[in-house]
Amino acid sequence: MLQDGTIIEGRSITPRHMPNSFYPLVLAREVEFPGIPISNSGFCLDKSLDRNKAKGKIVVCMRGEGGRIRKELEVERAGGVGFILGNNELLGNDISSDVHFIPSTQVSYHMS
Known part of the structure; x- marks a missing residue:
């Protein structure tokens, strides 16, 4: 659940859980090093x-x-406390359940 009450459902197999508190949510492109080519931004x-x-x-x-998994490891390397993997339109609702090292989930492209 987001701080504004929005609930986004995802799937995860993560042995670690986050405490019941809120953390800032950012898109990868907002926390990238300058100069990342647009074609590689957000991944x-x-x-x-x-x-x-x-x-x-x-x-x-x-x-x-x-x-x-490499994406999640990059978030962990950069000090992120959690990871959300979002699908693109082509992958739609295809959600994989991976074991992660930090609290993580994967969400579909289409939210209901």
Whole structure:
């Protein structure tokens, strides 16, 4: 649940849980290093996230380029406390359940 009460349903197999408190939610492109090509922006590719911007936040990364687990590891490397993997329109409602190292979930493209 988001702070404004919006509920977004996802799927996850994560052994770690977040405490019941709110953390800032940011899109990956908002916490990337400057100069990331637009074609690679938002995917949380290796060494793309700026620790000064991502630390202590839940980072939303888009599915597409790069592996799902590698994206989560990039968020963890940058100090993110959580990871949301969002599908693009092409992948729609295809949701995989991966084991993650930080609190994580994957959400579909279409929200009801």
